[in-house]
Amino acid sequence: MSQTLFDKIWHSHTVREEKPQAPAIVYIDLHLIHEVSSPQAFEKLDSLNLKVHRPDRCLATLDHAVPTLPTDASGQLNYVSREAEKQVEALRHNCRKFDITLHDWDSPQRGIVHVIGPELGATQPGLTVVCGDSHTSTHGAFGALAFGIGTTEVAHVLATQCLLQRKPRSMRIEVNGALNPYTSAKDVSLYIIGQIGVDGATGHVIEYCGSTIRSMDMESRMTLCNMSIECGAKAGMIAPDETTFKYLKGRPLVPEGEAWTTKLASWKQLYSDPDAHFDSSISINANRIKPTISWGTNPGMVIPVGANIPHDDSSGSLYKALNYMGLTAGKPLHGQIVDVVFIGSCTNARITDLRAAANLMRNKKVAVGTRVMIVPGSETIKKQAEDEGLDRVFIEAGAQWRNPGCSMCVAMNGDIAAPGEFVVSTSNRNFEGRQGPGARTLLASPLTAAICAITGVVTDPSAYMEGTHV
């Protein structure tokens, strides 16, 4: 029988088949762990006197609660609170106790969980990957089935390496054609969410396909899959191809020699059969996608950067969102003063994102009155960027070059915007208060964010690059 990529991974990981009276028991190959969603799960194990079933299938890092500023003059890291520091200490303690590999401060590979998994080669095609973090969908870029879970489920995976799951529905999103100038995977994802809505894929696993996706590098595919949760999808995935294999070859946790050849042969079977059934399908023409930015309080509220804010309030949520954002229906967003630019997060903090921003900012200065923060996704990316001189480009432009972490994406480490401030952000969520109470987030690509950093106002990349902006 014809199967989708998702079907193939689902079936090969079913320990016990789904029945009306009980969900399937699904085996998890890779469990990624960070400090925020894990302490209560480890506590659960302790209270039941259970061990971690497969510590070798766990990989932990520090990212959400950690400071992005270096140590102070006395050599201290300044956590936002003693509680945040204690959370990090708890993860350190639990990893030591249960023999789990932790990328701590002393690791040259520490970074955002969804950045280091692929970087280390822990994320591979055909795997099931989970993490107590909704942006786990990122890893689907490699043809893995990857999804976010809550802390109770983190405990389930720690104790049994399995989860109880009903099989989600499948959705195929095909994108064809060449991308317009100045658009990237981020614009594609914002466009898709704008089209189908923030609950457009709830209960579904998305498979992205089509010529536009095939032409994307792995970093772009990760951006796209990362944002799948923002239209409600359980996971987003892309069948692996030569681009995937080339990215993975030689990574620290990827096998070499004969084992590589064997893996490669099995990875090449990971695609949806031509007549496989999807519960729903969407087709998108890439040339309709322009540089896109969010104007409201969820990632489905988006417009082309040069367009006007909508005025149709059929859903009833437009004015509530505009009230929070301090913006006006029917008016342009371009020209809006930008207080902060944040380039970072598991969506857009990879080397290609930083290069796109640096190429734009080279030999230019950040606008007076705009604070710009560049936060690389991992220590590996930070080092690579510094080797390429990108840090100097940013610093000379007047931007801050920080240490890796989630930073202003989740704004729980002290990196926040003030109430009422406008932030052009390469992160994934523009919810009320996401970047600090009262802060107003405009989601955009790294290129758009970099341009806004220079102009100090919301600026359409097409107009800027072609010299027609005012």
Place this chain on the structure above:
Amino acid sequence: MSSNQNSGFTSQTFNLAVDNIDTDQIYPARFLTTTKREGLGQYCFRDWRENPASNQFQSFKNMDCCRQKILVTGDNFGCGSSREHAVWSLLDAGFKAVISTRFGDIFYTNALNNGLLLIMVDPETLAFLLQQDKQSLNIDIKSRQIEIPGHGRREFPLDRFTSYCLINDINPLDYLLQHRDEIEVYEGAQQV
């Protein structure tokens, strides 16, 4: 808890007529540094409850958390972040059930893993409920029905396994642990 207490309850509704309420609203990220799951009710909807400029400030001011244990919200409640703190804080704030037309996937699983009942209703039923605060509803888990005065009974979807776990106070982790042998057989066969 006896199975009787677990099989249903009657309480009043508390309305938040807002669509797409994400878990950042339910539990703001700056309180995520906790390592506990108890006592988080104080952070529930913190920025809406405490900010007089918020659209929902007045609703929360008039709330009676002892009597209004059923939260009725707009479409797509609990989208966004996977933080289970959202569920822990709703429970600690006194809510026992949430009614909406649909829920975020991760939130849905988190809620039922903690005994917070999520009730999916059709848009007309939701519109009826949102017309008026403090309606007294009976929720019966066994028959998967809610009784709405003036609107009749409505069945809601509830997974058979979940319902069995809720009524009999069974922890899904115990179920997984019971199948440990099968898990190890799978591991052996896959050589993982």
